[in-house]
Amino acid sequence: MDEDKTNGIKNDPFIRELLRKLPSEERDSFTDRQLLALKAALGARRRWGRHLIDIRGTIGLWRWRYYYVILGGRERRKLSRRQEQMLRSVKLAFLVGFLTFSSLLGLLIIYLVKSALGIDLIPGFSLGIWDWFKKNVL
Incomplete structure (x- = not known):
């Protein structure tokens, strides 16, 4: 079976280029x-070359030239356990932050609508937000 895989391996375009x-x-x-092991290890790099965003260029400054590469796309690598935990933590922190911000914004809007309608839940007490809003925004 190994002979079938290796039959003509030196005629393979990737191997020919590598040997050249x-x-x-x-x-x-x-x-x-x-050679088969090298092809398996290095040949997989071909898929790394395809990215959704692939911007490359050079910038000349005086005598020197600098290159830049901006790549972006879907992550295909397998994450380590620590990276997966970190990703989960970041996602959770983002979710908590988003929900907190959304809740506070919702409460602020409800408070402003209540104040605009003249509804006074606690007589004689005000947070001062409505007065500030009328003075600075309206």
């Missing part, structure tokens, strides 16, 4: 099995 980049005395030192 090596010094001539090293090219023949690899066994077919080693």
Whole structure:
């Protein structure tokens, strides 16, 4: 079965290109099995080259040139256990923050509507928000 996989491995375009980049005395030192392992390890990098956002360029400043790369897309790597826990914590913190902000904003809107309608739940007590809102916003 291994012979079927390795049959003609040196004719594979990826392996040909890899061997072309090596010094001539090293090219023949690899066994077919080693070449298959190299293809499996390095060939997987091809999918890394495809990103939803792929912006590359160079900037020349005086004598030097600098390059920049901006990549973005769906995460395909397997996260470690610690990274998964951190991601869950960040998601939870974001959710709690969003719910807190939304609740406070909702309470503020309800308070302003109540005050605009002249409803006084506790006679003689005011937070001063309605007075500030009338003075600065309306």
